[in-house]
Amino acid sequence: MGAVTGPRVREYQLYLLRTMTDAPSEMIDRALLSLGSSEEEMETEFEEISRLTDIVVPGTNRLAPVFDTISQILAPVVNKAIRQTEPGETRVNLYSLPMWPQFLFEVSGTAEGYLEGCRFVRAPGEEPLQASNPAQLGAWMATQDEVETLFGPLQELEVWPPFEAFSLIRSAPDGSPQTYEFVFSWKLLQSVRLTET
Secondary structure, eight states, X not given: OOOOOSOXXXXXXXXXXXXXXXXXXXXXXXXXXXXXXXXXXXXXXXXHHHHXXXXXXXXXXXXXXXXXXXXXXXXXXXXXXXEEOSSSEEEEEEEEOTTSTTEEEEEEEETTSOEEEEEEEEOTTSOOOOOSSGGGOOTTSOBHHHHHHHHOOOEEEEEETTEEEEEEEEEOXXXXXXXXXXXXXXXXXXEEEEEEO
């Protein structure tokens, strides 16, 4: 596992884009254009960041303490906090990613530096999400927590972090059931579709 010599926010954004396979392709294309990048560079940076942040020590079954590595890549930190959890403390750092200005990227880990999770959260001061129907939502508009706050608990379909798929059954205006399927990456909405009426 190579050393990180300084912030690599742009490269990490390319890494995240590569994982967002369920986002509309035109959004990925616009994001690459705004970063002055290409699909080829996105693939290269995905491989490099994956190597730097692999949670398992290569050739072993031991966990790698990558919390500080990710922190160096995403520097500077916007906010640091400590959460009291069982059996100990969780370090929580928040970072700003220019590609998603209405959100912050949360990285949590143990006191020993082992990664516990990464996810997008709504940035303080941003307007809270408002929607009366799941069909009003689209890619990169909401976090999983926000969707559940608005529409109730989601039913798990498939989870391969950072990919997660859930369903939600709601009543249509005429009382008939409607099933929506949501896909998230890093807890950020990538797609929503009505699967049956």
